[in-house]
Structures are given as structure tokens and as C-alpha cells.
Amino acid sequence: MVLSSRFSHVQSISDIIQAIARQRGRGDSTPLIMLRTLDDMPGERISHLPIDPQLVQVWLAYTGEPFRPHQAHALAALRRGEPVALRAVSGDIGATLHLLARAALAEAHGATTLMLAFDDSHARALYAAFDDANQSLPRPLQVPATSTTALRVNPFARMVIATPEALHDRVLRHHQRAWSAFWNGLRLIVLPDVHRFTGVAGAHLADLLMRAYRVAAAHGAAPGFLASLMRLNDPAPALHALLGRSWRVIDADDGPRPATVAAIWQGGGAWLRETIELVTQWRRQSYRVHVLCDALVRVALAAAIGDSADVTVGSDLQPAQVLVCAGFPGSISAFRRLLASGYQAVIVVLGELPQEQALARQVSVVLDGPLTAWVPPPANVYVLAQHVACAASELPLTAADVDAWGCAEIVARMAAHQQLIELPGDESIWIPAGEYDPYAEFSVLAASGGAITARSEQPRIRECLDPTLFERWAFAGAALPPGVGGLRVVMRDEEEGSISLRLETSGRRTYPLRRGQVVIRDLHEERAMTQDQRMLWGRVVAHETIYGWRELSPGASPVDTALNAPHESRWIAPACWFELPVAIQVQGQFVGWCLTAAVALRALASFTDLVPFYDHERRRLFFVDAQPGGNGLAQWLYQNAEDVLPIAYDVALACRADPLLEPLSRVEQDWLLALLGRAPVETPRRNASPAPSPPDPQSERRRTVGSSCDPQLSATRRDRRQPFPSPEPPLAPRAEPAQPAPDERKSMQRIAPSAPETTEPSQPNAVQNDERSEAPDAAALIERLRRQREQRERVKGRVTRATSARETEVQPRFVPGDRIFCLPYGDGEVLDSRIEDDREMLTVRFPDYGELVIDPALSLVRKLEPPREN
Structure with a gap:
């Protein structure tokens, strides 16, 4: 009878979704592109878990659920001293983290536990769940808990929930004073949803864990490590990079799973408006709704929808009956986790990102496609330099610490720049030097310095953003999120590093128009892909100028608009590049975004985490890590290019009907077909001067100066960086790219997309991105193939x-x-x-x-x- 009732309830939800789709559709078209009912699944159970007997009885009564096999396996591994990672599709794995944390606290008087949240929103959600259980348990089992997001923090609490920023600037910085009792009893460090730490956030996490373990050891504690993560493709390499040792990965999908209705909704350019309308419809049906969105969208969407008892908005999962996800949730693995999180219905509203347009054509991929990869966190020298300086402030840095951390080169350079002082004696010991504060300007989102602040106009909701968005995508008038729109940047503050956003439901989108140079610093590896086609990986210097944007408004043609003051940025990071067998013509560096979108479909990454550059002279297409020092994606793409290129071609095909991305789609198909071996190799034209031969890799190595990154992040924000040592001498002075005269800028305010740009003088081993002509159309491509055959x-x-x-x-x-x-x-x-x-x-x-x-x-x-x- 229960099964019949549940089936009837699922059917009613499906009927509601179809009714809303008919109401929102036009004619025969409907925004509902997938509707699937996923059956419930029974779970496994065990009869006994070897923890405190009183906790056993109370926990069973509180949850109403038996213990599961994965809990016993995790408990045994933790007691053996192994780091444990619980991998599960289901989001209910958080209950196991709370249970094992309480079990660790019950084993020793005065024991403490640290739970590390990704951001403030995540910390508040974790604290609310822990406090709710605390209030339901008898007083002898209640654990004093505190969150660093609270106005008043209790340093004597036995459970501390901290963000990386608070752990860095408060709990570690003052470990000898306010937090000494906490560090004396530390038994367990818990990392919920550790997969959220990607790119430089993962590099920060690895160094924070090193600092935490070092401080705990100085207080006589040796904490264990417990993490949870969604089901990913081989997470072992990324986990190993966090601690420098292997983790015990335990599959934890042994609990029951209720039936769920999964729906994918085509929102298009009006994806935010469709999200708001769906929430309104479900609210009228008396359902409790949670709107899942990223921090950037939450700034304006929360103001439009408003938090109430029946509707919540945030970037973390919260209790509700219906989940509406504004935009694809970042990865296929993340989508499957939503379906297993206990909601009666999960509705994902797709926008017009390139990868979203590809998914709209092949919706079965989200249920049947491969799991997402977690790219191992990189060894980022900017991140490491700041953490080494802070570690030396917390405790004198010994030679054993330097060897365990693998930071001997950084320590030597900091000592040479008089930022660390080596104390006299038989043993090498370093302490900080100078008056600067190494703890200032820290964010887990940035390789160095603080994050960007995004705020709405009314009410003033604030969120922290990746600073790479500020330089390339967040110019005044830009449509954010990048590539999809929905929010307008109404104000940009260079000094403060902040933007103000306004909700914009018109469907307007913008892409930056760019010039740039890429200079190869180090060539690490190269390999053949097919026949004469090569792919290379190394370290480069990227210099980029954002001089305008391409905009599409509904019912209009794309228009190029110039910025009053171009944005300049320069950084050094790893890059991979293809040597293309055909020449391609692009304008404004509008190239490569379909491949970066394909990377986002296969790995935990945003399509803005790689920056494409095209070298017209040498037919090289570069993909540079967006973060100074690297985020690991360029190396991952170098290793997995054969898997990503066909997906990129599918993305390019999906964008053919998009008025804004159609020129990009044609160019992407050109070079992707060439790399995939499905198009003839272009021969030089008789009247064209031969392109210069690629430089000898050995000569490029001889031109390198060291092997690490230049300390400069951006000309516009150089003064915001902390004075860490330069890992290598700066580049020799060179001429800056020519800028348009004031009258030329004025004439560019409204230019047609096909207008040619002025070309700068070419420089050796650099990318010149001022193109001479428009991308070829299909007829020109066919005529070129005819000429090649005749030749x-x-x-x-x-x-x-x-x-x-x-x-x-x-x-x-x-x-x-x-x-x-x-x-x-x-x-x-x-x-x-x-x-x-x-x-x-x-x-x-x-x-x-x-x-x-x-x-x-x-x-x-x-x-x-x-x-x-x-």
C-alpha cells in the first residue's frame, strides 16, 4: 500500500511538470526536453557498529535508520590511522560524517574535531545540520559546537566548523593563544564535499592541511582525516595530492534511495526568468522549493525570489520537496548527486552556455555518460609562498618541515629576498622577516590576494568570486555569468575589486574581444597526436588586452562594442597548445571556447578556467590556465586531448544555430576536424609568403629564465598583491601593444562584427591577435577544399x-x-x-x-x- 501511494505521488509530480511545460510552451514546442522517473532502491544494513553504546542507542532513535556497511569500514580504517574518503552518489553521506565525528569525540575526554567548509554558506549549512542533531540528543551526548561564521565564536567548543579563510587567519594564526585548547585535543579533521576544492582552491587546501597537521603535532595531537565526495572518475590522484599519501576510498551508496522525478528544462536566453516562473508555479502547488545556484547568480536571484519558509535560495543543498537548479550544476557527477539527494523532483533549467546547448541535444549523457574527472590540485608557487610565510609565523620552519613540504626552492628564494631569516646554529631554522602581514589578502579562490566582491543593488547581498572573472568578463556593461547572461554589471570598482550586479531577464549575452601575446617560457613535454600533428605542454607568459565585447540581444544581430579603457592583464601559468595543420581566421580571439566548454563536461571545472589564444603566424592554438601559477587544467587537457576533442566538436555543432556563437562554431569545426583527421591538410598558397618555421625547442629552453612563475598578476591589480619573493627575475622590458587613439576608440563604439582590426607588428615566439579578415564561411571552406584537390x-x-x-x-x-x-x-x-x-x-x-x-x-x-x- 505504501508503494502504491508513493507511485501515485510521483505520477502527480510528473503531471504537474508536464502541465507547467504545456503552459510555458509555444505551439508544438515545449521547454521540457527530458522527463524521467527514477525508481527507489533498498539499502543494506549491519546489526552492530563498535562505537559508544549510548551513542548507538540514541543515534538509532534519532535517525530512525540502521547502521550501514560503509560506516563500519570507515571506522575501522580511521582507527588504523588511514585517511578515509567516502564516495557516494547520495548526498546523505553527511549523516555518516556527523556520526563518525561524534564517535571520535566520545572516545577521549577533551577531544576536538575540525570540520572544514568550502565557504560561509557551506559552513552555515553544516552548522545548522550539526546543531539540529545536537538539540535532539540527550544532554550527555550534546557536543559544544561553534562556527567561524557566527558573530561570537567559542574557541573552547569541541566541534569547530571553519572556512579556509577562518582557519588560515584565526584558528591557525592564533593557535598558541585563543585556540590552544582546541589544538591540544584535535583528533579528527573532516572535509565534507572535498571535491569542491578544485584548481587553486585544491592547492590552498593541501597547504592548509600541511599547516594544520604541523600545528597539531606541536600541541601533541595527531589528527586523522575523513572526507566525503560525490562519485567521480578515479579520485585517487587528486586525494593523494592533498596529503602526499594514499587515502582509503570507500563506496558509500549502501543506503535506501527514494523515487525521484528528473526533468531538464530548456530555459535558453530567459533561463533566469524561467527559473523564477517555475518556483512560482511550485509555490502555488504548496510544495517546499529549494533553488540551487552558484554564488554569482544568488546575488540577484535571491533578491528576486526571496527567502521564505517555503522557498530557499543558495549554493548548498537544503531540505525541500522540489529542487530547481538554475543552470547546469557544473558536472554530470553533480547532476547525479542531485537525483540521489532525497528530493521528490529535480528540475535543471539549462541556459545558453556552449556545453548546455550540447547537453540539450544529447540529454541522455547526463544519466548514461561517463563520470566526471577531478583534476589533481597543482603545485602553485604563489599559493605555496604565502602558506610557507604563514607557517613560519606560526612555528619556526625546520629543515624537516621544508623536506616534508617540498618547498626548499621557495624557502631559499624567500631567504634571498629577506622575507625569511635563517637562525644561526647547527640546524637550519627559518623565521619571518620584515613588517608585512602574510595573512592579509587571502582567499581560497585566488592564487594570491583576495577574492572579488559581487553585490546586488537591492538588497545588498554580497558574494566572493574568482578574481580571474574580474579581468576578462566583468567589465562595466557585461552580462554575467560568463557566456550565459542574466545579470548586468552596473558598476566596477578597480580599487576595491568589486562589482555591482542587476538582474536582467532579457537574455542579453556578451563575450570579450581580446588581443594578446603568448611567449613560451618552458617546454615540458610534447607528443604526436596523429601523423604530423603535435601537442605540447609547458609554461608560458600570457599578456591579454580586453578592448571590447561582442553582444547579442534578443531580436537583434550581434554587435561589437569598444571599452573606453581597455583592461590589461599579464600572468605566467602552464599551458598546452596544438600545432594546427590548417590556418584559421578569427577576430577578437573569438576562438577555443567550445573546447573549454568540453573540458567542463569532462572535468570539475568552469569553461572560463582555461584561456584560449591563437597564434596566426605559427598556427598554434594555446590553452592557458586562467590562474597565475596554474590550476592544473592545461596539463590535464594535454593528457586527455583525444577524449575531449570529439566532445568539443559536438559542442561546436550544437552552437551552429546560436546567432552569437555561430561564427565561433564555424571556426571551431575547422580546426577540430583537422585535428580529428577528418579534413585535408591545407597547402600553402602560391602567392603567400611561407610562414616562419617553429622555433627549435632546445633554443626555447635556452631562452628560459628559471622554471617558476612571474609574480605579476595584472597591471590593473598589481598593487593588491602581497610582497612575496619573485620565483624568477622579471622579463626584460618590452614595448607594450599599441592602443587605439582616442578618436579611433570613439569610432569603435558601435562596429559591425565583421569589421577588420589593425594588426600589430609581429614578435618572435609570440601570439599576435589582431586579425586581418573575417572567419571563412561554408562556401569559402568548400572552395578551399576544391582547390586543394585540384592542386x-x-x-x-x-x-x-x-x-x-x-x-x-x-x-x-x-x-x-x-x-x-x-x-x-x-x-x-x-x-x-x-x-x-x-x-x-x-x-x-x-x-x-x-x-x-x-x-x-x-x-x-x-x-x-x-x-x-x-
């Missing part, structure tokens, strides 16, 4: 004699009359099939391009099924 035939000195299929041993795949699909021309009809030089050649009639000769060995050709007869 190959002239080189042979003869016209290949065509033979019938009966005169050769090669069997044709196609016959006249076959309907085919061919890239990049579309559907066509085979007029003739013949064998030339043991290869099948087709003459095909295309509706848009007429009769063309196609070589199936070079172009992707597949036969279409004949139409069924009625």
Missing part, C-alpha cells in the same frame, strides 16, 4: 583514371541513389561511386552546394536509412 592532382602530373567497381578488388560502400550525411555539407544524394587509386570516390549532390566530389576516407560520410513506407 594534389596537378602535383601528380596526371588525372587519375577512374575504374569501375568491377575492375578492382576494392568493394564500394555506396551506390548511386544512396542518401548520405557528410560533414561539413549535410545531407546529400550519391550520383556516382567509383574507385580511384584503390579508394572509393563519390559524386554527391547537396541541396546548398551542388555537385561535389567526396573522398569518404577524408570526410565523415554515413549512409542514411531510407524513409519507411506507410
Whole structure:
């Protein structure tokens, strides 16, 4: 009877979703592109868990659930001293973290536990869950808890919930005074949702854990480590990078899972308005709704929807009946976790990010596609330098600490710059020098310095953002989030490092127009991809100028607009690059974003975490880590390019009908087809001067100056950095890129997208990004392929004699009359099939391009099924 009632309830939710879709649709079109009911699943149980008997009885009574096998496995591993990571699709794994933390506290009088949240919102959610359980347990089992987000923090609490910023600036900084009792009894460090620490956040976490373990050891404690994470593809390398040792990864999906209705909603340019309308509809149906969104969207969306008893808005999961996710939740693994988090319905509203447009065409990927990868945190020298300085302030830095941390080079450079002092004696010991405060200007989101503050106009809601967004995407008038829009930047404060945002539901989107240079500093590795195509990975210097933006408003054509004052930034970071077999023509560096979107579909990353640059002279396409010092993505792409390139091509195809991204789609298809081996290699034109040969890798290595990063982050924010030592001498002075004169800037205020740009003088080993011409259209691409074929035939000195299929041993795949699909021309009809030089050649009639000769060995050709007869 219970099963029947549950099934009926799920059916009613499905009916409501379909009714809302019919109401929001136009004609035969509907915004609902997927509706699936996921069955409930039973769980496993065990009869006994070896923890405090009183806690056993009370916990069973409080939760109403039995103990699970993964809890016993985790408890045994922790008692053996192993770091434990609980991997699960279900979000209920948080209950196990609370249970094991309480079990650790019950084992010793005065024991304490640290729970590390990702940000303030996460910390408040963790504290609310822990405090709710505390109030329900009998007084002898209640644990004094505190959160560093509270106005008054209790340093004598046995459970401390801290953000990385608070752990860095308060709990570690004052460990000998206010927090000494806490560190004396530290038994366990808990890391809920540790997968959220990606890129430089992961690098910060690794160094924070090193500092925490070092301080705890000085107080006589040796804490264990317990983490939870969603189900990912092989998280072991990323976990190993956090502690420098292996973790015990335990699958924890052994609990029950209720039935859930999963829906994907095509919001398009009006995705924020659709989100608000869906919340309104569910509120009218008397359902409790939680709106899941990132920090940037929450700034304006919370003001439009408003928090109430039946509707909540935030970046963390909260109790509700219906979950509405504003935008794709970042990864396929994250989407599957939402479906297993106990909601009766999960509705994801897609926007117009390139990866979202690809998912809208292949929605089955979100349920059946591969799990997401967690890129191992990088060794970022900026991050490490700040933590080394803070560690020396907390406790004198010994030679054993330096060896365990692997920071000997950083310590030597800081000592050379008189920021660390080596004390006299037989043993090497370093202490801080100078008057600067190494704890100031810290954010887990930034390689160095603080985060960017984003605030709404009314009410004043504040959030912290990745500072790389500030330089490239958050100019005055920009539409944020990057690539999808919904918010307008109405004010930008350079000195404070802040932006003000206004909700904008018109569907307006913007992309930056850029110039830049990339200089190769170090070449680490190179490898062949296919035949003569190479891919390389190393460290580069990137200099970027944002001089305008390309904007699309509903019902209008894309328009390019110039910035009054271009934004300059310069950073050194790892990069990977392709040596393309074909030349591509791009304007405003509007290139590469389909591949970065594909990276976001396969790894825990944003599509803005890699910055593409194209070198016209050498046909090199660079992908540079957006964060100074690196976020690990360039190296990951270098290792996994063969898996990502086909996905990038799917993303490019999905963007063909997008008025803003259509030129990008054509350019992306050009170079992606070449790398995938599905297009002929372009030969030099007779009247064109030959391109200079690529520089010798050995000569590039001889030009390098050290192996680490330049300390400069950006010309506009250089004064906001802390005075850490330069890991290498600065580059020699060079001429800055030429800027338009004031009258030229004025004339650029409204220019057509196809207007050419002025080209700067070329420099050796650099990317020049002022393009001369518009990207080629499909007709030009076809004409180019025709010329290439004719040129190959002239080189042979003869016209290949065509033979019938009966005169050769090669069997044709196609016959006249076959309907085919061919890239990049579309559907066509085979007029003739013949064998030339043991290869099948087709003459095909295309509706848009007429009769063309196609070589199936070079172009992707597949036969279409004949139409069924009625």
C-alpha cells in the first residue's frame, strides 16, 4: 500500500511538470526536453557498529535508520590511522560524517574535531545540520559546537566548523593563544564535499592541511582525516595530492534511495526568468522549493525570489520537496548527486552556455555518460609562498618541515629576498622577516590576494568570486555569468575589486574581444597526436588586452562594442597548445571556447578556467590556465586531448544555430576536424609568403629564465598583491601593444562584427591577435577544399583514371541513389561511386552546394536509412 501511494505521488509530480511545460510552451514546442522517473532502491544494513553504546542507542532513535556497511569500514580504517574518503552518489553521506565525528569525540575526554567548509554558506549549512542533531540528543551526548561564521565564536567548543579563510587567519594564526585548547585535543579533521576544492582552491587546501597537521603535532595531537565526495572518475590522484599519501576510498551508496522525478528544462536566453516562473508555479502547488545556484547568480536571484519558509535560495543543498537548479550544476557527477539527494523532483533549467546547448541535444549523457574527472590540485608557487610565510609565523620552519613540504626552492628564494631569516646554529631554522602581514589578502579562490566582491543593488547581498572573472568578463556593461547572461554589471570598482550586479531577464549575452601575446617560457613535454600533428605542454607568459565585447540581444544581430579603457592583464601559468595543420581566421580571439566548454563536461571545472589564444603566424592554438601559477587544467587537457576533442566538436555543432556563437562554431569545426583527421591538410598558397618555421625547442629552453612563475598578476591589480619573493627575475622590458587613439576608440563604439582590426607588428615566439579578415564561411571552406584537390592532382602530373567497381578488388560502400550525411555539407544524394587509386570516390549532390566530389576516407560520410513506407 505504501508503494502504491508513493507511485501515485510521483505520477502527480510528473503531471504537474508536464502541465507547467504545456503552459510555458509555444505551439508544438515545449521547454521540457527530458522527463524521467527514477525508481527507489533498498539499502543494506549491519546489526552492530563498535562505537559508544549510548551513542548507538540514541543515534538509532534519532535517525530512525540502521547502521550501514560503509560506516563500519570507515571506522575501522580511521582507527588504523588511514585517511578515509567516502564516495557516494547520495548526498546523505553527511549523516555518516556527523556520526563518525561524534564517535571520535566520545572516545577521549577533551577531544576536538575540525570540520572544514568550502565557504560561509557551506559552513552555515553544516552548522545548522550539526546543531539540529545536537538539540535532539540527550544532554550527555550534546557536543559544544561553534562556527567561524557566527558573530561570537567559542574557541573552547569541541566541534569547530571553519572556512579556509577562518582557519588560515584565526584558528591557525592564533593557535598558541585563543585556540590552544582546541589544538591540544584535535583528533579528527573532516572535509565534507572535498571535491569542491578544485584548481587553486585544491592547492590552498593541501597547504592548509600541511599547516594544520604541523600545528597539531606541536600541541601533541595527531589528527586523522575523513572526507566525503560525490562519485567521480578515479579520485585517487587528486586525494593523494592533498596529503602526499594514499587515502582509503570507500563506496558509500549502501543506503535506501527514494523515487525521484528528473526533468531538464530548456530555459535558453530567459533561463533566469524561467527559473523564477517555475518556483512560482511550485509555490502555488504548496510544495517546499529549494533553488540551487552558484554564488554569482544568488546575488540577484535571491533578491528576486526571496527567502521564505517555503522557498530557499543558495549554493548548498537544503531540505525541500522540489529542487530547481538554475543552470547546469557544473558536472554530470553533480547532476547525479542531485537525483540521489532525497528530493521528490529535480528540475535543471539549462541556459545558453556552449556545453548546455550540447547537453540539450544529447540529454541522455547526463544519466548514461561517463563520470566526471577531478583534476589533481597543482603545485602553485604563489599559493605555496604565502602558506610557507604563514607557517613560519606560526612555528619556526625546520629543515624537516621544508623536506616534508617540498618547498626548499621557495624557502631559499624567500631567504634571498629577506622575507625569511635563517637562525644561526647547527640546524637550519627559518623565521619571518620584515613588517608585512602574510595573512592579509587571502582567499581560497585566488592564487594570491583576495577574492572579488559581487553585490546586488537591492538588497545588498554580497558574494566572493574568482578574481580571474574580474579581468576578462566583468567589465562595466557585461552580462554575467560568463557566456550565459542574466545579470548586468552596473558598476566596477578597480580599487576595491568589486562589482555591482542587476538582474536582467532579457537574455542579453556578451563575450570579450581580446588581443594578446603568448611567449613560451618552458617546454615540458610534447607528443604526436596523429601523423604530423603535435601537442605540447609547458609554461608560458600570457599578456591579454580586453578592448571590447561582442553582444547579442534578443531580436537583434550581434554587435561589437569598444571599452573606453581597455583592461590589461599579464600572468605566467602552464599551458598546452596544438600545432594546427590548417590556418584559421578569427577576430577578437573569438576562438577555443567550445573546447573549454568540453573540458567542463569532462572535468570539475568552469569553461572560463582555461584561456584560449591563437597564434596566426605559427598556427598554434594555446590553452592557458586562467590562474597565475596554474590550476592544473592545461596539463590535464594535454593528457586527455583525444577524449575531449570529439566532445568539443559536438559542442561546436550544437552552437551552429546560436546567432552569437555561430561564427565561433564555424571556426571551431575547422580546426577540430583537422585535428580529428577528418579534413585535408591545407597547402600553402602560391602567392603567400611561407610562414616562419617553429622555433627549435632546445633554443626555447635556452631562452628560459628559471622554471617558476612571474609574480605579476595584472597591471590593473598589481598593487593588491602581497610582497612575496619573485620565483624568477622579471622579463626584460618590452614595448607594450599599441592602443587605439582616442578618436579611433570613439569610432569603435558601435562596429559591425565583421569589421577588420589593425594588426600589430609581429614578435618572435609570440601570439599576435589582431586579425586581418573575417572567419571563412561554408562556401569559402568548400572552395578551399576544391582547390586543394585540384592542386594534389596537378602535383601528380596526371588525372587519375577512374575504374569501375568491377575492375578492382576494392568493394564500394555506396551506390548511386544512396542518401548520405557528410560533414561539413549535410545531407546529400550519391550520383556516382567509383574507385580511384584503390579508394572509393563519390559524386554527391547537396541541396546548398551542388555537385561535389567526396573522398569518404577524408570526410565523415554515413549512409542514411531510407524513409519507411506507410
